[in-house]
Amino acid sequence: MPSIKRVTQKNKPQNKQKSCVAGGYWLNVIGYSVVTLAAIAFSHTIFAKDPQSADSAFNQKIDVGILATRGNLEALNRWQPTMDWLERKIPNTEFVLYPYTLEQMTEAVKAQTVDFVITNPGQSVLLGRQYPLSWLATLRSQQQGGTTLAIGSALVVRNDSSYFTLTDLDNQPVAAVSDSAFGGYLTLRRKMQQRSLDPNRFFSTVDFIGFPLDAILYKLRDKHVEAAVLPVCQLETMGREGLIDFSQYRVLDNQAPVGFGCQVSTALYPNWSFAKTGKASETLAKQIARALLDLPERDPAAIAAHSLGWSAPISQLKIDKLYQDLDLHPLQKPWWQEAFTWLKSNQQWGWTFLLFVVVLNLYHFLLEYRFSRNQRLLIATQNRLKEKNAMLEHAQRVAIVGELGGSIAHEINQPLSAIRNYSQGGLVRINKGSSADDLKVVLEKIQQQVIRADDIVQRLRSLIKKRPINKQYSNVQALITDAVMLLDHDLIKHQITLSMTESGQVVPVYLDPIGFQQLLLNLVKNAMDACVLDHQKQRVQELHTQEKYQIVIHTEYLPVEKQMKLVVTDNGNGIGLEADTALLQSAFFTTKEEGLGLGLAICRDVVEDHHGTLTMASNSPHGCRIEVRLPYIGNTEN
CATH class of the missing domain: 3.40.190.10 (Periplasmic binding protein-like II)
Incomplete structure (x- = not known):
């Protein structure tokens, strides 16, 4: 800093000299301050222009x-x-x-x-x-x-463990530093990926305990885990430092290069x-x-x-490739960003694909709409068919009752005639003064005939009315007997002999009694019509003069198959060798001039409803044979 000289004047008075001294003092102070500020400003300017020059003053x-x-x-x-x-x-x-x-x-x-x-x-x-x-x-x-490739993973286990390869550690707990530690967990994860193994599922648990690394090996030593994931040379370093007994541990899948002083389980990285x-x-x-x-x-x-x-x-x-393979690279874009980038550079293909997707979706919606509409129409049609089928079935039962009118009148007239005779006899006995016991016998006979007439009416009402299917275990032989009674008059009228046979042990069969009787009536009625038609045609005159027309109802119980077999045979005109039995069983097809074509169709529906089978065949030398098989136990849901 520049020196400040003092200025003195000897010829001045004393007081004036003092004032000059005082003024010089303050002049010196002011001058020193100005110089100091100038020096600071100068040094600040120099340092601002060249920061490196400040290093000479401090570190x-x-x-x-x-x-x-x-x-x-x-x-x-x-x-x-x-x-x-x-x-x-x-x-x-x-x-x-x-x-x-x-x-x-x-x-x-x-x-x-x-x-x-x-x-x-x-x-x-x-x-x-x-x-x-x-x-x-x-x-x-x-x-x-002095290689620069020295980073990798060592998968360490205790020397007394039963694990010798990486795959032996399936479903075992391991310890590592962090899920983002490169020289340990990530390099091992890359190796497992190359072997198509997922560490998140392969190990039972992966315990990330953080730094320091020594704690991981101590956790393995204390048997808290079965393996430890360490950086390369960590095991050897701790052994040299005396922190562990090196002989108590070993490294799995060692693939260290020749001359490399440490064991390593993975590839080496920079x-x-x-x-x-x-x-x-x-x-x-x-x-x-x-x-x-x-x-x-x-x-x-x-x-x-x-x-x-x-x-x-x-x-x-x-290292970049490792992170890319593990989907961890910071510059790696998610798939949707990659797709967006591709679309920006290939807009024509993007618009084409978008248009294709739109058209495909529209076509899909159109198919869905048409399918739903057709499905609704199909369901509605099926419901209408079910209703019409029920109506046709009811009409067919009414038609059967109408055709059986004569037989019905004959059946009812019999108990009525008996009632009339018994009542007349009772009046005669009353007039003769018979005892009460004699009258009691007459009245009991009348009551039996009333019950018989009532049973006939009830059977007819059950047959003709609309009713839900009601399956129950039934005596088939009793149902056949009741149904045949309705046909006695027509059988006698047309001189047709009907016989009933059975074989096997009779057991109850799970079926719809009314439906079964309707099935049997249809089959026997068709057999009667075949006999009447054959008689009108007089196909075999010699046979008619020597034999009568016959219908045989045979029931057979098959315990092995758990089925009941019903066979109805006749010696009428038959169905012909060239006849299509499937066509005969279809609705509204008939070979009769006045038939509706519903009899066999309803028979087929009844059999299918009981999960049975119905077959038709010509009977040698002439006639027809129809066989029905029904299981003992059917589907109770029906």
């Missing part, structure tokens, strides 16, 4: 984040010698270390709170694809002459990286890169870092 602080895989103390011991080396090579610098976890390292790079980072290649690739990050150097491993964030200057980064490459292999800094120094940064392509 530049440089913040370095390090990934502390085995704890903060171990990380500081490992990397502080390297920081000391850089301070010696780069004057006026002070490197300050900050141990981080994986998450803390990500936050530091994102917020740009550190100048440089030292981390594993997996995290460096993830961070470098999202934030400003430049690789300066790659660590050279002590293994295999070693740790020294990288610059966006906060540091390019000049400083160049100086640090030069200093790292100059680090001797046997320097204490290299030995402390478990390395042979540093090399130029190598390609991270292998």
